[in-house]
Amino acid sequence: DGSNYFGQVESGELNGIGSIIAKSGAANTGYFQDGEYLADFIATPPWHMIAIDYQLDTSYLLETFDIELKIHTEISDSLYLYIAPIGGGQINGQSYYGGIQTHCGGYNSIRKNENYGEFSEIGRAMIFSRWGDRRGEALKQAPGGKCESSGYEGDFISVRNGINWGKGTYTISLVKTKETVVLDSVLHTFVEMRVFDHKQKKQFVCGSLAFPGKDLILDPRQFIFFELYLKRVNVNKLSSAKFTCGNIRINGKSVNIPFAATNYDKGFPKFASATYENGNFSVEIGKPIYGDVLELEDIFYEILKEDD
Numbered sequence: 001d002g003s004n005y006f007g008q009v010e011s012g013e014l015n016g017i018g019s020i021i022a023k024s025g026a027a028n029t030g031y032f033q034d035g036e037y038l039a040d041f042i043a044t045p046p047w048h049m050i051a052i053d054y055q056l057d058t059s060y061l062l063e064t065f066d067i068e069l070k071i072h073t074e075i076s077d078s079l080y081l082y083i084a085p086i087g088g089g090q091i092n093g094q095s096y097y098g099g100i101q102t103h104c105g106g107y108n109s110i111r112k113n114e115n116y117g118e119f120s121e122i123g124r125a126m127i128f129s130r131w132g133d134r135r136g137e138a139l140k141q142a143p144g145g146k147c148e149s150s151g152y153e154g155d156f157i158s159v160r161n162g163i164n165w166g167k168g169t170y171t172i173s174l175v176k177t178k179e180t181v182v183l184d185s186v187l188h189t190f191v192e193m194r195v196f197d198h199k200q201k202k203q204f205v206c207g208s209l210a211f212p213g214k215d216l217i218l219d220p221r222q223f224i225f226f227e228l229y230l231k232r233v234n235v236n237k238l239s240s241a242k243f244t245c246g247n248i249r250i251n252g253k254s255v256n257i258p259f260a261a262t263n264y265d266k267g268f269p270k271f272a273s274a275t276y277e278n279g280n281f282s283v284e285i286g287k288p289i290y291g292d293v294l295e296l297e298d299i300f301y302e303i304l305k306e307d308d
Helices: none
Strands: 004-010 013-021 027-033 036-040 047-055 064-071 081-091 094-106 109-111 114-116 120-131 139-141 146-150 156-162 168-183 186-197 202-212 221-228 241-250 259-265 272-277 280-285 299-306
Touching (some): 004 027, 047 280, 094 146, 094 156, 094 202, 272 299
Antiparallel strands (some): 047 259, 064 168, 081 094, 094 120, 272 280
16 A cells, blocks of 8 residues: 555564554554554653763863754643753763753752642743752752752752743753852852843843862763653654754863764654754654664664764
8 A cells, every 4th residue: 555664563563663654644653463553652751752862072171061952843832841952961970951841840949858838830941950869958949940859760859940932042051150068078069050042132040959079070971852741642643843952062162072872762652863963963853753773672772973
């Protein structure tokens, strides 16, 4: 009938998660058994649709870390999307991650390492988190901002603040501040996350997290990710959306990226892709992506850039 199949195969049959593409180009993604389409795939969150694992050319003594995010498609409020241009890295060995979300919330304060008061929604927002701590003393909320201390994903603390983001260009920054705190007899330095909206020409402050040490070393290995969270979703009802992440600067200067790769969780269909060119990652999510990929035990992956 002219249709094509991309997905899992067992014993020569279509078995597992896959996409069937009609000659017209229409696609359905779901579960197959013995060559038969059984049902649409319902993604249970969290779903890391795509993660970009990239290397800076070296570690850096951190003052500022900037990455530009271009959102080329309007994102509906019905989609619970986490866009994380600073989707993973380490400062002095402490892991962090952050970005923007369509739906976010938090608490007014933390007392005795527990959230205090009622959880409140703040809508579209910035979020900056780090692992390995529960203490309220290790964070500073921005005016009007929220926070969270939790152990449901491992110990972490987080600051959040509203920003009514949409289609446009934003610069997301981590900035070493002059503020410090002593925790367990160790000096910690606060790092603030900021988002600059190029259309409004306005800067928004998410809040600050404390990292051990006076001098802060930014690890060369970094991640960008796009995640659907909180709500289950029928993948066949998703819409395509496009983004660019790039123009990465450390301490105000452009940096070289000798290596970059994408990875995808094998427990989900491949519904995102990325390319790399001239310092920028072009990302598309929300539609089935076809083609050959490399494979490890838990992930599929593609090499985007690899210097000799």
